[in-house]
Amino acid sequence: MTTTSEIAKKLGISRGTVSRVINNHPNVKEETRQRVLEALKASNYIPNEAARSLVMKREFKIAVIVFSEPKFFWRQVELGVNSAHNELKPQGVKVEYFVTDILNPGEQLELLKDLAKQGFDAIAIAPNNPLLLVEQIDAISASNIPVVIINVDIPTANRLCYVGCNYMHSGSLACEILAKCMNYNGNVVILTLQDQVIAIEQRVTGFRHELSNYRDIHIDQVCRFNRLAEGVYDEVYSILKNNPEINGIYVSFGALEQTAQAVIDANLVNKVKVVGYDLSETIYDYMKKGAITATVCHEPFNQGYFAVKILHNYLRSGITPNSTILYTKLEAIFAANAGYYLNEHKYIELLHL
Amino acid sequence: MTTTSEIAKKLGISRGTVSRVINNHPNVKEETRQRVLEALKASNYIPNEAARSLVMKREFKIAVIVFSEPKFFWRQVELGVNSAHNELKPQGVKVEYFVTDILNPGEQLELLKDLAKQGFDAIAIAPNNPLLLVEQIDAISASNIPVVIINVDIPTANRLCYVGCNYMHSGSLACEILAKCMNYNGNVVILTLQDQVIAIEQRVTGFRHELSNYRDIHIDQVCRFNRLAEGVYDEVYSILKNNPEINGIYVSFGALEQTAQAVIDANLVNKVKVVGYDLSETIYDYMKKGAITATVCHEPFNQGYFAVKILHNYLRSGITPNSTILYTKLEAIFAANAGYYLNEHKYIELLHL
DNA sequence: CTGAAAGCGCTTACAG
DNA sequence: CTGAAAGCGCTTACAG
Numbered sequence: 001m002t003t004t005s006e007i008a009k010k011l012g013i014s015r016g017t018v019s020r021v022i023n024n025h026p027n028v029k030e031e032t033r034q035r036v037l038e039a040l041k042a043s044n045y046i047p048n049e050a051a052r053s054l055v056m057k058r059e060f061k062i063a064v065i066v067f068s069e070p071k072f073f074w075r076q077v078e079l080g081v082n083s084a085h086n087e088l089k090p091q092g093v094k095v096e097y098f099v100t101d102i103l104n105p106g107e108q109l110e111l112l113k114d115l116a117k118q119g120f121d122a123i124a125i126a127p128n129n130p131l132l133l134v135e136q137i138d139a140i141s142a143s144n145i146p147v148v149i150i151n152v153d154i155p156t157a158n159r160l161c162y163v164g165c166n167y168m169h170s171g172s173l174a175c176e177i178l179a180k181c182m183n184y185n186g187n188v189v190i191l192t193l194q195d196q197v198i199a200i201e202q203r204v205t206g207f208r209h210e211l212s213n214y215r216d217i218h219i220d221q222v223c224r225f226n227r228l229a230e231g232v233y234d235e236v237y238s239i240l241k242n243n244p245e246i247n248g249i250y251v252s253f254g255a256l257e258q259t260a261q262a263v264i265d266a267n268l269v270n271k272v273k274v275v276g277y278d279l280s281e282t283i284y285d286y287m288k289k290g291a292i293t294a295t296v297c298h299e300p301f302n303q304g305y306f307a308v309k310i311l312h313n314y315l316r317s318g319i320t321p322n323s324t325i326l327y328t329k330l331e332a333i334f335a336a337n338a339g340y341y342l343n344e345h346k347y348i349e350l351l352h353l
Numbered sequence: 354m355t356t357t358s359e360i361a362k363k364l365g366i367s368r369g370t371v372s373r374v375i376n377n378h379p380n381v382k383e384e385t386r387q388r389v390l391e392a393l394k395a396s397n398y399i400p401n402e403a404a405r406s407l408v409m410k411r412e413f414k415i416a417v418i419v420f421s422e423p424k425f426f427w428r429q430v431e432l433g434v435n436s437a438h439n440e441l442k443p444q445g446v447k448v449e450y451f452v453t454d455i456l457n458p459g460e461q462l463e464l465l466k467d468l469a470k471q472g473f474d475a476i477a478i479a480p481n482n483p484l485l486l487v488e489q490i491d492a493i494s495a496s497n498i499p500v501v502i503i504n505v506d507i508p509t510a511n512r513l514c515y516v517g518c519n520y521m522h523s524g525s526l527a528c529e530i531l532a533k534c535m536n537y538n539g540n541v542v543i544l545t546l547q548d549q550v551i552a553i554e555q556r557v558t559g560f561r562h563e564l565s566n567y568r569d570i571h572i573d574q575v576c577r578f579n580r581l582a583e584g585v586y587d588e589v590y591s592i593l594k595n596n597p598e599i600n601g602i603y604v605s606f607g608a609l610e611q612t613a614q615a616v617i618d619a620n621l622v623n624k625v626k627v628v629g630y631d632l633s634e635t636i637y638d639y640m641k642k643g644a645i646t647a648t649v650c651h652e653p654f655n656q657g658y659f660a661v662k663i664l665h666n667y668l669r670s671g672i673t674p675n676s677t678i679l680y681t682k683l684e685a686i687f688a689a690n691a692g693y694y695l696n697e698h699k700y701i702e703l704l705h706l
Numbered sequence: 707c708t709g710a711a712a713g714c715g716c717t718t719a720c721a722g
Numbered sequence: 723c724t725g726a727a728a729g730c731g732c733t734t735a736c737a738g
Contacts, residue, residue, distance in 0.1 A: 051731035404715035
């Protein structure tokens with residue numbers, strides 16, 4: 001490991017000048033600069049980050065914005081954020097976590113404006129209503145505050161990167177699992193949203209696309225609900241009672257719990273296969289009862305963890321992710337492995353201390 | 354951010370003494386120690402890692418020992434080891450990776466003896482033949498070199514911790530998936546080892562235990578092979594040809610590829626469901642063809658990554674994992690999400706720089 | 707344009 | 723048992 005002192009001595013100049021060259025400071029004679037640059041290259045110099053960060057001692061403030069539902073999902077994101085925060089605290093990084101109301105998307109816009117003024121150095125946001133935020137995200141990026149988008153991308157916005165799943169794929173995976181558990185045969189009901197939420201629409205597109213590989217599975221009907229999943233239980237229960245040919249339900253949004261209860265009450269556990277998304281204690285319980293066949297997750301913990309780490313890397317060293325899209329893994333979860341995912345944070349804690 | 358100086362000033366003592374307490378050095382009056390400890394807690398002190406690593410500048414040498422087969426599995430472990438190595442290089446950590454012959458378990462024993470003499474500060478090992486190593490691992494631990502065991506535990510050995518899966522659970526998960534894909538009905542063949550390998554036996558135990566929940570699935574036969582999976586193709590092919598009632602195969606050890614090929618050649622793709630372990634490009638290809646229904650993995654990358662990180666944490670700060678057993682997640686992998694797991698290391702690289 | 711010097715927060719011989 | 727001091731590698735006012 002070469003040091004600035006060694007370079008300086010070899011060249012017969014001071015460490016300060018070497019440092020100035022390294023950091024691209026002005027006011028260095030061009031000839032000196034060249035000599036230093038050469039010596040640096042020749043000796044394969046790598047700056048000691050510990051020394052550098054010790055003397056620079058920059059404090060970074062990072063904001064993370066999510067919205068309120070489903071609580072258990074965002075809770076796992078928060079645990080990831082906390083984990084990154086704990087890891088970076090010794091380097092003087094502050095992280096603040098904000099939760100906005102899912103029913104009031106405008107809140108995120110206001111918050112975004114506020115935070116830029118409050119002197120945050122970087123922002124991670126999970127868009128509630130993506131379209132609403134594009135302009136403000138661009139403005140923030142333009143003012144040199146990097147933005148990472150998590151959970152649902154806004155491809156048109158000027159962001160450092162997106163961290164989250166590929167929704168098309170998450171639809172395919174759900175379909176593959178459901179089709180296999182239906183033994184490639186039968187009739188499926190799709191539960192989805194009535195309002196246009198792009199991510200959910202992409203899931204359904206992915207599901208339908210994958211379903212075209214299975215000729216003996218047919219879509220019986222598509223049912224639409226609002227984001228709070230109101231009426232799901234009644235509707236599913238009545239459909240199941242009236243359509244005995246149904247043996248599969250694809251739950252494309254957060255309505256697994258209601259669906260599972262309807263399956264139980266209709267006395268169709270194990271007869272009707274149910275696949276959906278995300279994982280909570282309640283969902284786990286339903287899985288153990290057999291009322292949910294499988295659920296697909298997309299690394300909620302890591303969405304929070306990575307967002308903070310990426311922003312910090314950028315602030316500290318100007319490192320930009322190699323790709324503007326960082327897809328999280330799609331996780332297939334069954335009763336037998338759900339416990340590991342539910343307790344992921346505990347497992348990670350074993351390491352971060 | 355509180356510093357040691359501030360604590361010292363508040364208590365009217367020197368920074369050195371504060372530092373001694375923080376680092377658990379002996380030779381501090383008990384009363385002083387208590388006062389410092391209190392002040393530390395009260396001010397929420399977090400050591401500045403940059404300063405610390407700048408001044409400590411210790412070089413650690415860590416050895417990782419695995420064995421040779423299956424190559425693709427250990428390759429992923431190696432990527433995890435490399436990732437941790439890259440992360441810790443700037444802190445002066447050297448990691449060496451050793452691969453021993455799977456057919457010569459004694460090699461690991463010799464290597465272990467050698468390494469202790471060669472001045473390695475810590476060792477991670479994936480036991481080829483666990484029983485052979487207990488004594489030597491105890492000896493190494495006794496000489497103050499921490500040992501982490503990966504992949505297959507040796508509960509009786511004196512190790513810092515075990516990082517790897519719970520084999521019983523990995524059997525249950527495979528069974529749950531297989532049973533669901535067989536629509537809870539039919540006849541299954543179990544492929545396993547002829548020699549007593551505890552981990553594999555545990556898998557089969559877990560599988561059988563879970564299977565007892567499914568009354569309409571029967572075990573048709575259990576076939577045994579050697580660790581190199583010799584003869585699997587022929588045997589499976591002939592079984593499938595002669596037993597049309599079979600609709601499921603549980604591959605409890607590394608023989609997925611041969612099994613899948615036999616299923617294809619017997620013209621039973623999608624008819625016979627196959628579930629096994631681990632993931633390679635070849636296995637992925639078979640999944641895409643439908644010849645493998647699902648495969649179960651247990652975080653090979655993280656086994657390598659965590660082992661190194663845990664050892665480094667211990668060497669640097671004396672931090673012992675909260676638990677002597679750190680179970681990796683059990684990952685259910687289908688055609689639609691296999692790509693994410695196969696390319697996990699690329700995804701991680703986005704972060705580590 | 708450049709050097710000498712201070713200092714980031716911490717640990718650890720060295721004295722006492 | 724404890725304090726004073728040196729020093730890890732680097733950056734950056736401050737003089738000149």
